Amino acid sequence: MAAKEVTACMIVIGNEILSGRTQDVNLQHLAIELNELGVRMKEARVIPDIEDVIVDTVNECRVKFDHVFTTGGIGPTHDDITAESIARAFGVEIEYHPEISERIQRREAPPEVMAARMLMARVPKGAVLIDNPTGGPQGFQIDNVFVMAGVPAVMQAMVSSFSKERLGGGHPIRSRSIGALLGESTVANALKEIQDRYPDIDLGSYPFFRPDGFGTNLVMRGTDTRLLDQMKEEVRQMIIDFGADPIEEGDPRGQ
Amino acid sequence: MAAKEVTACMIVIGNEILSGRTQDVNLQHLAIELNELGVRMKEARVIPDIEDVIVDTVNECRVKFDHVFTTGGIGPTHDDITAESIARAFGVEIEYHPEISERIQRREAPPEVMAARMLMARVPKGAVLIDNPTGGPQGFQIDNVFVMAGVPAVMQAMVSSFSKERLGGGHPIRSRSIGALLGESTVANALKEIQDRYPDIDLGSYPFFRPDGFGTNLVMRGTDTRLLDQMKEEVRQMIIDFGADPIEEGDPRGQ
Numbered sequence: 473m474a475a476k477e478v479t480a481c482m483i484v485i486g487n488e489i490l491s492g493r494t495q496d497v498n499l500q501h502l503a504i505e506l507n508e509l510g511v512r513m514k515e516a517r518v519i520p521d522i523e524d525v526i527v528d529t530v531n532e533c534r535v536k537f538d539h540v541f542t543t544g545g546i547g548p549t550h551d552d553i554t555a556e557s558i559a560r561a562f563g564v565e566i567e568y569h570p571e572i573s574e575r576i577q578r579r580e581a582p583p584e585v586m587a588a589r590m591l592m593a594r595v596p597k598g599a600v601l602i603d604n605p606t607g608g609p610q611g612f613q614i615d616n617v618f619v620m621a622g623v624p625a626v627m628q629a630m631v632s633s634f635s636k637e638r639l640g641g642g643h644p645i646r647s648r649s650i651g652a653l654l655g656e657s658t659v660a661n662a663l664k665e666i667q668d669r670y671p672d673i674d675l676g677s678y679p680f681f682r683p684d685g686f687g688t689n690l691v692m693r694g695t696d697t698r699l700l701d702q703m704k705e706e707v708r709q710m711i712i713d714f715g716a717d718p719i720e721e722g723d724p725r726g727q
Numbered sequence: 728m729a730a731k732e733v734t735a736c737m738i739v740i741g742n743e744i745l746s747g748r749t750q751d752v753n754l755q756h757l758a759i760e761l762n763e764l765g766v767r768m769k770e771a772r773v774i775p776d777i778e779d780v781i782v783d784t785v786n787e788c789r790v791k792f793d794h795v796f797t798t799g800g801i802g803p804t805h806d807d808i809t810a811e812s813i814a815r816a817f818g819v820e821i822e823y824h825p826e827i828s829e830r831i832q833r834r835e836a837p838p839e840v841m842a843a844r845m846l847m848a849r850v851p852k853g854a855v856l857i858d859n860p861t862g863g864p865q866g867f868q869i870d871n872v873f874v875m876a877g878v879p880a881v882m883q884a885m886v887s888s889f890s891k892e893r894l895g896g897g898h899p900i901r902s903r904s905i906g907a908l909l910g911e912s913t914v915a916n917a918l919k920e921i922q923d924r925y926p927d928i929d930l931g932s933y934p935f936f937r938p939d940g941f942g943t944n945l946v947m948r949g950t951d952t953r954l955l956d957q958m959k960e961e962v963r964q965m966i967i968d969f970g971a972d973p974i975e976e977g978d979p980r981g982q
Contacts, residue, residue: 487931490768491948492758493902494933496751499773503747513745515780518754518771521931525770548912549932550919581912588915623934647748657803657836660843664805676742676776677804678749679878693746 478641480506481537482516483529485544485554486622489518498543498627505631510641510695511539521545526557534561534617539639544622546611548588554619555612559596562614569595572609603633643695648704651719652711653687655679662710663690670703672696687719733896735761736792737771738784740799740809741877744773753798753882760886765896765950766794776800781812789816789872794894799877801866803843809874810867814851817869824850827864858888898950903959906974907966908942910934917965918945925958927951942974 482502488494496518503513514537519525526545533540545554559566572593581589592609595601602611602618606629611620620630652659656679667675673694680687690707692700711718737757743749751773758768769792774780781800788795800809814821827848836844847864850856857866857873861884866875875885907914911934922930928949935942945962947955966973 487929487948488933488946489754490758490771491900491902492755492762492768493904493931493946495755499744500747500750503745507747513747514775516745516773520769547932547934549915550922551931584916585910585912588912591915623936625936645746647746649748655840657840657843660804660846661839667805674742676748676806677802678743679802681878681880691743691748693742 476642478511478539478639479514479537480511480539480541481533482513483526483533483540483542484516484518484622485521485526485542486518487520487551489544490520497624498622501624501628502541502543502631505634506639506641507645507647509634509636509639510644511639512645521551521553523553523557523560526554527561530558530561530617534615538616540617542617542619543627546592546609546619546621548591552591555594555596558614558617558619561617562596562598564597564614566594567597568593569599569601569610569612571601575607576609602630605629605632645693645695646697646700648692648700649689649721650704650707650711651680651687651689651723652714652716653685653719654711654714654716655686656688658714659688659690659710662714663707666703666706666710669706670694670699673699673703675703675707731897733766733794733894734769734792735766735794735796736788737768738781738788738795738797739771739773739877740776740781740797741773742775742806744799745775752879753877756879756883757796757798757886760889761894761896762900762902764889764891764894765898765900766894767900776806776808778808778812778815781809782816785813785816785872789870793871795872797872797874798882801847801864801874801876803846807846810849810851813869813872813874816872817851817853819852819869821849822852823848824854824856824865824867826856830862831864857885860884860887900948900950901952901955902946902948903955904944904946904976905959905962905966906935906942906944906978907969907971908940908974909966909969909971910941911943913969914943914945914965917969918962921958921961921965924961925949925954928954928958930958930962 489496545552595612596614599612599614604610611630676691678689708718744751800807850867851869854867854869859865866885931946933944963973
């Protein structure tokens with residue numbers, strides 16, 4: 473690729489994911505949205521609600537990747553320590569953001585409850601906001617670190633506010649997929665030959681098992697749709713050469 | 728806790744997770760099983776099928792945690808590079824394991840297909856096997872690194888073979904959960920006071936939003952069931968003091 477790849481790392485902050493209580497769904501959502509925005513997710517980490525771990529992980533990842541996206545830990549309770557951890561990671565003060573404060577104070581509450589809610593207005597000095605179209609407190613961005621809520625509906629609303637311009641993304645990352653009732657071992661050599669001819673496209677092979685048999689899905693990912701279509705045609709021909717029937721995307725025989 | 732905590736890190740290896748094509752479900756499964764085995768998952772990483780990244784991540788994590796569990800990348804195709812990456816991480820040769828070879832060769836195949844399948848028999852020198860009750864090729868363990876398949880049914884079968892003895896686990900990690908139709912901000916201060924009185928129990932607060940209102944689930948985790956029950960009783964009383972109705976686990980009004 474001539475264009476420089478724009479990379480991202482996601483940091484999922486939350487004991488509830490590591491304990492198995494909650495199934496994370498934010499990673500998949502962000503990954504799919506970043507494909508459209510031309511940003512490649514290169515790594516994800518799931519870490520506990522421990523300040524030192526958050527600080528170290530953010531500081532490691534923000535120099536290693538173009539963007540870092542965090543989810544979780546920006547609510548009003550004692551285990552919501554993301555904002556202050558990020559401030560510490562950047563060595564800046566934490567302060568009440570006027571726009572978030574205004575949004576929180578619009579809804580009345582007893583003083584003690586309001587004090588807890590106002591914890592969600594604190595952002596590291598220098599941060600800019602990430603819009604929250606649900607109407608709740610906004611997220612924030614400091615340098616290349618984007619801090620979002622963990623509740624999926626809120627996280628998804630925040631992600632919807634990102635633009636290609638804000639993230640400096642490249643061409644959208646597209647994929648092509650085709651399957652067959654052929655074992656992975658059967659196609660392994662032929663696949664490798666095809667992959668070697670298309671160094672700019674990533675070709676993945678994923679087995680599936682079902683009561684009526686087993687098969688393999690072949691997934692191609694890259695930014696050049698002409699190359700993707702050409703490569704897919706070669707994979708389709710390979711499937712036919714093995715005497716099998718190519719299963720197109722969306723066909724219920726695939727997965 | 729008097730007993731030393733036994734820690735684990737999971738490494739999910741697979742472009743298909745980072746691209747959003749596939750929703751990972753192995754993390755949650757492993758986390759739940761490790762609770763029973765008295766092992767605490769402290770971190771998880773999702774990394775691409777890139778040898779240098781696998782080597783560096785495994786070498787970083789295996790000194791930082793008591794155990795490392797990997798999933799993915801042990802099939803027969805060009806993108807299955809986990810076994811050789813782990814061998815490189817440990818600086819040892821890779822070799823055909825007689826027991827895995829025997830299992831693979833039991834099922835006949837043309838020479839080229841058999842050659843591809845036999846890639847799954849390669850393990851780093853010195854590795855011991857992880858049983859695969861599905862009858863497919865086994866996983867392996869080298870030192871404190873456990874290498875498993877990425878296909879959930881196969882991964883789950885491998886995990887079922889782990890014993891507390893093999894992992895040196897401590898007391899099982901238990902949880903208690905109780906909810907209420909109260910906002911997080913309302914209970915924030917009272918929760919913090921309860922958490923401060925129980926330093927050995929981890930108290931998490933998770934908001935939920937539904938058409939009929941919003942509420943908070945309170946989750947306590949630890950190894951001492953007496954303390955857990957006592958703390959839950961305090962949380963229940965706190966809910967009642969706020970004039971709300973405690974929602975027990977399994978009650979459809981909770982989540």
